[in-house]
Amino acid sequence: MLHLQDVPNFTYILIHIGNTDKDSDGCLLLGEKADTTPGRMSVTRSADAYTRFYKLTVGAAKKGTLRIRLIDNDDH
Secondary structure (H helix, E strand, O other): OEEEOOOOOOOOEEEEOOOOHHHOOOOEEOOOEEEOOOOOOEEEOHHHHHHHHHHHHHHHHHHOOOOOOOOOOOOO
16 A cells, blocks of 8 residues: 655555545545545545556656655635
């Protein structure tokens, strides 16, 4: 499982498979599409998205070129 490091004021931020907030305790979920309707937020095809992301991430990490920038577009 992937995790983020060197995030100020945070530890153990995982990136994993899941579809809704019930699948996460503050971690990042990956998906093909997202429903951003308040109260119904979810992602689809999470396992497929994670598999592709994992391969890209591991390849970049081995080259020493991995950086991930997170942008929060949530209005809450």
